[in-house]
Amino acid sequence: MNAESARQCLTDIGCSSERISRLAELVEAGRLTEAKQRLRCLRCELMDELHACQRRVDQLDWLIRETDRANTAK
Numbered sequence: 001m002n003a004e005s006a007r008q009c010l011t012d013i014g015c016s017s018e019r020i021s022r023l024a025e026l027v028e029a030g031r032l033t034e035a036k037q038r039l040r041c042l043r044c045e046l047m048d049e050l051h052a053c054q055r056r057v058d059q060l061d062w063l064i065r066e067t068d069r070a071n072t073a074k
Helices: 003-012 017-028 032-072
Strands: none
Touching: 003 017, 017 032
8 A cells, every 4th residue: 555545545535634644644654553553443433423324314214114104094
């Protein structure tokens, strides 16, 4: 992995410029273990966001089913 490809990937996923710069610095310095650790932390953050969105979708699905059920009962 090179710093430029890391920068592009992190930009594409919407990371802050501060986070991008820090990770690119780690890659450029050859501190790949630390870079990997930070990437794993980022992944965990994104998974937490994903799960929060999934819970909201689940609630909407429930509301849609309830609406259908109430409409059918009429």
